[in-house]
Amino acid sequence: MLSTDQVTSYRESGYLVVPDLLTPAEIETFLHHEAQPDRQRLGLRTHVVDPQWAHLAHHPKVAGCVVQLLESQPMIVQTMYLPKPPLKALEAPHPGIAIHQDSLYIRNEPETLMACWLALDDTDGQNGGLCVVPNSHQDGLLSTHPNQDTDEHVSWVQEYGMRDINGKEWSEELYSFEMDNLDQMEVRRLSVPAGGGVFFTGLTIHGSYANHSFNRFRRAFAIHYVGQESWVYRTDIQELVSTALPSSEG
Numbered sequence: 001m002l003s004t005d006q007v008t009s010y011r012e013s014g015y016l017v018v019p020d021l022l023t024p025a026e027i028e029t030f031l032h033h034e035a036q037p038d039r040q041r042l043g044l045r046t047h048v049v050d051p052q053w054a055h056l057a058h059h060p061k062v063a064g065c066v067v068q069l070l071e072s073q074p075m076i077v078q079t080m081y082l083p084k085p086p087l088k089a090l091e092a093p094h095p096g097i098a099i100h101q102d103s104l105y106i107r108n109e110p111e112t113l114m115a116c117w118l119a120l121d122d123t124d125g126q127n128g129g130l131c132v133v134p135n136s137h138q139d140g141l142l143s144t145h146p147n148q149d150t151d152e153h154v155s156w157v158q159e160y161g162m163r164d165i166n167g168k169e170w171s172e173e174l175y176s177f178e179m180d181n182l183d184q185m186e187v188r189r190l191s192v193p194a195g196g197g198v199f200f201t202g203l204t205i206h207g208s209y210a211n212h213s214f215n216r217f218r219r220a221f222a223i224h225y226v227g228q229e230s231w232v233y234r235t236d237i238q239e240l241v242s243t244a245l246p247s248s249e250g
């Protein structure tokens, strides 16, 4: 259960760091599973076919926090495993994800998108941990340009199918967005110990930089949710999965 102060802090600043969501054994089991060669994958919907991904996506501690923050039945939109290995001599560092707002990638109506980002290692600014811009969720979607710093951030462009609630279909090109006029002084590089998580809204500006450490992995798992009242436009992630809510009998 989150305290009233934690919920208020999330509403005001657009994000909340919560320690001890996963146990060391849960992390170990997930990472061991990911190291196996014959896992089943279904892109951003791997939680539908893989029991370990489903375990994290429906995790009772995570789901309990999401229900409190969303104030609605959470529907899982997508899941992502985000490993960033440490530096290797003579190789470029493993890049991060340009500083962005998720709702640009996952348009939803009404806007309820939120994420839980789970640290599977001790993470911070040096090994490419999550960064957020506090209070940045209050002005809607802001203008962007394609990512330019390819040393720090991956660059990509991809065509996505869209479908509205009436069945009208079209496609849109999305790319590695980077916020216009980003003030680097406002970017907070979070320190999140393994097992902790960061909850943030679909409008909160966030992302990560490259892993510049020589011996520290940065592995994370992210789950994106909308409330059951929201429509998600992208067809590849339109089939939502209802979160198994923790039993109130505990």
Ligand SMILES: O=C(O)CCC(=O)C(=O)O
Pocket: 082, 096, 097, 102, 115, 117, 130, 206, 207, 208, 220, 222
């Ligand atoms: O883990 C990262 O590097 C960034 C994750 C992110 O952007 C997200 O979960 O939406």
